[in-house]
Amino acid sequence: MEFVRRLPGVTEVLDQATAARVMELPPDRMGDFVVCSGRDVVLGRTPEWHDLSLVEEGLRSHGGRYEEMVPFLLSASLKPEYAAKAQRDPRNFDLFDFVCNGTLA
Numbered sequence: 001m002e003f004v005r006r007l008p009g010v011t012e013v014l015d016q017a018t019a020a021r022v023m024e025l026p027p028d029r030m031g032d033f034v035v036c037s038g039r040d041v042v043l044g045r046t047p048e049w050h051d052l053s054l055v056e057e058g059l060r061s062h063g064g065r066y067e068e069m070v071p072f073l074l075s076a077s078l079k080p081e082y083a084a085k086a087q088r089d090p091r092n093f094d095l096f097d098f099v100c101n102g103t104l105a
Helices: 016-023 080-086 092-101
Strands: 010-015 033-037
Touching (some): 016 033, 080 092
16 A cells, blocks of 8 residues: 555555545455545556456446546425525435435425
8 A cells, every 4th residue: 555655646654544544435445455546647557458258247447536526416495404504515316316316495
């Protein structure tokens, strides 16, 4: 983890338990550690370097934590408690709750 943390473009390296807690994701869906990159950085090598036919369940790849911050717009006013939540910088997976429970419509 220390070696990876020092690589150019790497912004964070978290062990599985920490990553699951911080990113609010199930630990059984992540590896031993999680590596996050900067906004303009892609981690990995060229497609020719990787034999992706060996990845039976598909390659899961993401960038950095900046991808959590996804603005969303709703066509109805928010209930007061959801307006307050919106001020706390909701994350992309909060959208479903806002749509189903948060509007006055």
